[in-house]
Amino acid sequence: MLTPILVLIFVTLSSSKDVNTFSNYEIIKQTRIEANFNIDFTNKVIHGKVKSYFTALKDGEVIVLDSRALSIKSIIDSDTGEELEYVLDTQYQLDANGVPLKIYKEFSKGDNIAILINYDTTDGGSAVQFLDKEQTTGKLYPFMFTQCESILCRELLPSQDTPAVKITTSMGLTVPKPLFALDSGIYQSKIDNGESTTYFYEQKIPIPSYLIALAAGAIEERVISDRSKVYGEKELVDLAAEEFNGIENFIQIAESYISPYVWGEYNLLVLPSSFPFGGMENPTLTFVTPSIIAGDKSLANVVAHEISHSWSGNLVTMDNWSDFWLNEGFTMFIQRKIMEKTDDLDLAKLDAMVMYNTLVDDIKRFGESKSFSSLRPNLLGRHADDAFSEVPYEKGFNFLYFLENIIQKENNTTDVFRKILRQYFAKYSYMSIKYEDFRDFFIDTVKKEFDEATSQKILDQIDWVKWIEAPGYPPVNNDFSNKYAVEVKEDVDKFYKNELPDNFKDIFNAWHTLLKQFFLNNIKDTDKELDDTQLNLLSKTLNLKEGYNAEVNFGYFMVVLLHGKALDDEFKTACVNFLGKFGRLKYLRPIYRSLYTRDKDLALNTFNKWKGSYHPIAVRLIELDFKSLE
Numbered sequence: 001m002l003t004p005i006l007v008l009i010f011v012t013l014s015s016s017k018d019v020n021t022f023s024n025y026e027i028i029k030q031t032r033i034e035a036n037f038n039i040d041f042t043n044k045v046i047h048g049k050v051k052s053y054f055t056a057l058k059d060g061e062v063i064v065l066d067s068r069a070l071s072i073k074s075i076i077d078s079d080t081g082e083e084l085e086y087v088l089d090t091q092y093q094l095d096a097n098g099v100p101l102k103i104y105k106e107f108s109k110g111d112n113i114a115i116l117i118n119y120d121t122t123d124g125g126s127a128v129q130f131l132d133k134e135q136t137t138g139k140l141y142p143f144m145f146t147q148c149e150s151i152l153c154r155e156l157l158p159s160q161d162t163p164a165v166k167i168t169t170s171m172g173l174t175v176p177k178p179l180f181a182l183d184s185g186i187y188q189s190k191i192d193n194g195e196s197t198t199y200f201y202e203q204k205i206p207i208p209s210y211l212i213a214l215a216a217g218a219i220e221e222r223v224i225s226d227r228s229k230v231y232g233e234k235e236l237v238d239l240a241a242e243e244f245n246g247i248e249n250f251i252q253i254a255e256s257y258i259s260p261y262v263w264g265e266y267n268l269l270v271l272p273s274s275f276p277f278g279g280m281e282n283p284t285l286t287f288v289t290p291s292i293i294a295g296d297k298s299l300a301n302v303v304a305h306e307i308s309h310s311w312s313g314n315l316v317t318m319d320n321w322s323d324f325w326l327n328e329g330f331t332m333f334i335q336r337k338i339m340e341k342t343d344d345l346d347l348a349k350l351d352a353m354v355m356y357n358t359l360v361d362d363i364k365r366f367g368e369s370k371s372f373s374s375l376r377p378n379l380l381g382r383h384a385d386d387a388f389s390e391v392p393y394e395k396g397f398n399f400l401y402f403l404e405n406i407i408q409k410e411n412n413t414t415d416v417f418r419k420i421l422r423q424y425f426a427k428y429s430y431m432s433i434k435y436e437d438f439r440d441f442f443i444d445t446v447k448k449e450f451d452e453a454t455s456q457k458i459l460d461q462i463d464w465v466k467w468i469e470a471p472g473y474p475p476v477n478n479d480f481s482n483k484y485a486v487e488v489k490e491d492v493d494k495f496y497k498n499e500l501p502d503n504f505k506d507i508f509n510a511w512h513t514l515l516k517q518f519f520l521n522n523i524k525d526t527d528k529e530l531d532d533t534q535l536n537l538l539s540k541t542l543n544l545k546e547g548y549n550a551e552v553n554f555g556y557f558m559v560v561l562l563h564g565k566a567l568d569d570e571f572k573t574a575c576v577n578f579l580g581k582f583g584r585l586k587y588l589r590p591i592y593r594s595l596y597t598r599d600k601d602l603a604l605n606t607f608n609k610w611k612g613s614y615h616p617i618a619v620r621l622i623e624l625d626f627k628s629l630e
């Protein structure tokens, strides 16, 4: 028998509320925002007027919203026109989650309430990045974009900043002429105000706050299919439209794997190089880094990834940041299903193999027994971004791959797992769910799909606690062996014996980017120090340090940082230049971490040199990495 105290503890743990929000969303729930954003490039501020709609789930006397680095001017009850009293609880000023905004307003269960908040963003936040014209590709006009995932929406507008809450949005974005403004909704209309233009957008499907996104600049568009456009500065929009003309194909593959695409349009915005991620799945408007324009479509898998989020993440959403793998692990799984069709099964397996290495690196870095290496990291008192790593992506992917496998073993087809996934999306679309919802759903569905003995046999193989709650490596080693890995490994062996054929350069250049990455990763993950012949092959013969493909450059820099005897001047210059070329964290963090251990001064000087061009999110995380290496 459980004692009452134990029962109490168990209940509080399993009803895990989002610990990264101050909002009282369990008492009163936000349902919609109607916002007017005046984007002021001169002062690098957004002047916001946001009307929020709420439905009360219980009686109460205060609405608590998330906010950080916002300057609130007034809060008005939209129904009565009355000014409402509010307080920014500054004792939380230094908290990772910002400051609770308490608005005093009585309500009873069932009430519908609307309030209007008038405020400005400030430069203390990192959700909004204003770029001077020199920091853009065209260098003639300034640019602005937001990044709300994970918990930065509260730095753009006061909100219930939790993925547990979904809202519809209506936006008016005012920008000086001749700039164009975009948001994560469907374009409606525009008004000419003389000196400025206001663009109107609607998102009628409820979305979590982290998917709100704005961008403005000298942006042009290219139509690539009935439902897709590519947006970007004119200097790169044509290149981008060519590079990503496979979008419609990606969408159709995902649709036939799961269900029809519900968001209407799927557009892509190529951002200036400071964009800190590869891609961001803002609904109807994926944001991507220009670093994936490789010229040969070999990095378009980032787009396949963001398209996959149109189901996992944007329709079925994690309820809180500890369940982030429900977004990213599922998305990796669908992304590789797309890859199986656009390329082949062996290449998708090679991708899983390459990324498994990065997962191992991250688990080692966090520590095998540390919460951040589990699929349920403890985020209490932490910023949700601090736990960011390959763990939710690749350990999450490995778990789903494992589930697909044990089901496939029973009847030799992957169709049954697909059927289960389709039912999962049908059941939980438009909702926010916890890991337990997925687990219980999976168990129930397996029991329905198979006879008792078979379902028991399947379920007995799943150690849910080890996979999800325990820290460390995946408890099962999936087999990703594939023909490409065999081929590349032979050449890795020859590389160490200095026995590569004279035409290796041609062989290497003809490889898909992933094979090149795999080749470099194999070298990176050994303990061997490289001799001059080997280093020369990489830097001189293959010339991997510049003008190439960002993934390949990155792989090369990591190999030399980890295994080169000394860092020569040529290498240092190339590395410093690369660190100034793209603000993508996937490259910056590992390179800065390794450089810091090899040559601390060079790392710090380079960081100071480029810091002004990096996104504030990047600056924060790189500084955090330096600190943890002290």
Ligand code: BES
Pocket: 149, 150, 277, 278, 279, 280, 281, 301, 302, 305, 306, 309, 328, 388, 393, 586
């Ligand atoms: N949603 C993420 C980006 C993100 C995660 C932003 C957490 C902020 C906080 C996006 O879908 C993503 O995973 N991008 C990857 C793409 C890759 C896995 C193909 C990236 O940026 O590298």
Ligand code: ZN
Pocket: 305, 309, 327, 328, 331
């Ligand atoms: Zn993702």
